[in-house]
Amino acid sequence: MSTSTLTTLLASVRSALATPSSLLPSTSSDQQARLDLIDLLPELNAALIGDTAHLRELAWSAIHVLPLAAISRWKLASHVPLDGEITYHELSSKTGISSPLLKRILRHAMTSRLFLELPSGEISHSPTSRLLVTNDGLAAFVDLHTETALKSIAHTLDALERWPESTDPREGGYSLALGRGGETSVYEEVAKDEGRMVGFGRAMRFFSEGEGYEVGSLVEGYAWGRIGKGVVVDVGGANGFASAAISKAFPELEMVVQDIQDMKVEYPGANIRWMVHDYFTPQPVVGADVYLYRFVFHNLYDEKAVEVLRAAVPALKKKGARILINDECLSEPGKVRWRNERAARGLDAIMLACMSGRERESSDWEGLFEKADPRYKFLSAKIAPQSRLWLIEAEWTG
Ligand SMILES: C[S@@+](CC[C@H](N)C(=O)[O-])C[C@H]1O[C@@H](n2cnc3c(N)ncnc32)[C@H](O)[C@@H]1O
Numbered sequence: 001m002s003t004s005t006l007t008t009l010l011a012s013v014r015s016a017l018a019t020p021s022s023l024l025p026s027t028s029s030d031q032q033a034r035l036d037l038i039d040l041l042p043e044l045n046a047a048l049i050g051d052t053a054h055l056r057e058l059a060w061s062a063i064h065v066l067p068l069a070a071i072s073r074w075k076l077a078s079h080v081p082l083d084g085e086i087t088y089h090e091l092s093s094k095t096g097i098s099s100p101l102l103k104r105i106l107r108h109a110m111t112s113r114l115f116l117e118l119p120s121g122e123i124s125h126s127p128t129s130r131l132l133v134t135n136d137g138l139a140a141f142v143d144l145h146t147e148t149a150l151k152s153i154a155h156t157l158d159a160l161e162r163w164p165e166s167t168d169p170r171e172g173g174y175s176l177a178l179g180r181g182g183e184t185s186v187y188e189e190v191a192k193d194e195g196r197m198v199g200f201g202r203a204m205r206f207f208s209e210g211e212g213y214e215v216g217s218l219v220e221g222y223a224w225g226r227i228g229k230g231v232v233v234d235v236g237g238a239n240g241f242a243s244a245a246i247s248k249a250f251p252e253l254e255m256v257v258q259d260i261q262d263m264k265v266e267y268p269g270a271n272i273r274w275m276v277h278d279y280f281t282p283q284p285v286v287g288a289d290v291y292l293y294r295f296v297f298h299n300l301y302d303e304k305a306v307e308v309l310r311a312a313v314p315a316l317k318k319k320g321a322r323i324l325i326n327d328e329c330l331s332e333p334g335k336v337r338w339r340n341e342r343a344a345r346g347l348d349a350i351m352l353a354c355m356s357g358r359e360r361e362s363s364d365w366e367g368l369f370e371k372a373d374p375r376y377k378f379l380s381a382k383i384a385p386q387s388r389l390w391l392i393e394a395e396w397t398g
Contacts, residue, residue, distance in 0.1 A: 067109035069146035077132035085122035137206025151177035167301035201239035217387035230289035236296035283315035299357040309372035316396040329390040
């Protein structure tokens with residue numbers, strides 16, 4: 001690339017960033033261009049800094065999460081006024097963290113667009129750090145990843161060496177991180193603490209608001225109308241946000257939200273019944289039309305996933321009960337957009353690190369049903385409209 005190309009590119013980028021509204025897509029070709037640009041940015045960065053620097057920065061990337069973890073653990077964002085400033089000294093008195101340490105943490109965080117330091121030396125929010133105060137789902141998502149997931153990730157390779165063939169979620173990085181190798185799992189620890197359960201539910205809801213993960217694709221992408229007045233069981237449904245969205249669009253349906261813990265939330269107008277249920281035990285809601293598993297199977301290795309499918313069998317009505325899975329489906333490398341592949345493979349890595357689970361390819365889904373019971377008839381696996389998630393469906397023919 002010649003210098004003039006670089007200069008021209010720089011001017012275009014500066015001018016676009018000076019009016020951020022110009023970067024909002026207004027047509028479908030704009031949207032394609034937006035997605036293409038997002039995919040090209042890492043390529044551009046690597047081309048500009050070179051492969052060696054790219055690898056150096058990748059090896060360093062975890063360190064940039066440390067200030068975010070500190071901000072989340074010590075609730076630093078909530079002590080900074082939303083419409084004003086605070087000195088390091090005042091922030092120190094409010095949080096009990098020393099001023100020099102706060103300065104190190106926050107100045108590092110500023111390189112990730114979190115907080116601003118004014119010429120007076122005071123701290124104010126940046127648009128990004130404000131979100132940690134104004135968006136409780138995002139704050140819960142950050143907390144889940146900087147506390148629970150990060151601990152698991154740091155010990156994942158040790159766990160894989162210690163228990164190479166294990167499918168037990170206790171034999172993962174999290175139990176090693178807590179110094180209780182093999183004795184506990186992420187879900188067991190989260191379930192012990194009501195505050196963490198609420199945070200987990202919020203984090204899941206927030207995750208499902210992300211681009212491509214919206215619950216709207218499940219509502220619009222499946223033929224719920226075909227059921228009419230029927231019953232849908234949302235297994236591992238957390239705080240029921242997906243069921244609430246389905247119920248709002250299809251009020252004739254009765255939704256039953258099951259989870260290992262009571263995570264009940266009021267959704268005015270939604271027709272939801274709540275039930276504590278362990279999905280490894282026989283399904284108590286007999287004769288429902290659809291058993292929905294959204295983001296449940298990726299938490300489980302195959303033998304556990306098969307157990308869950310078998311536990312549903314005693315409840316399935318003869319001919320016609322459907323199992324509907326709303327989850328990721330991995331593509332061959334390089335076959336989908338970089339950003340989508342990166343997100344799916346990242347989620348697969350989180351499942352490996354935190355849950356002893358995995359993401360699956362289309363043929364893996366079909367194989368799961370076959371292994372669970374030959375009376376399951378695999379119907380289809382297709383990507384939901386405008387989504388990164390798939391709808392995978394089987395029918396009970398027993
Ligand atoms: C990844 S979350 C998915 C939540 C929700 N379905 C969604 O779409 O975001 C998995 C859910 O399974 C629940 N879970 C874990 N173990 C379970 C078990 N043995 N029985 C029932 N639910 C369980 C968790 O509490 C959590 O809410």
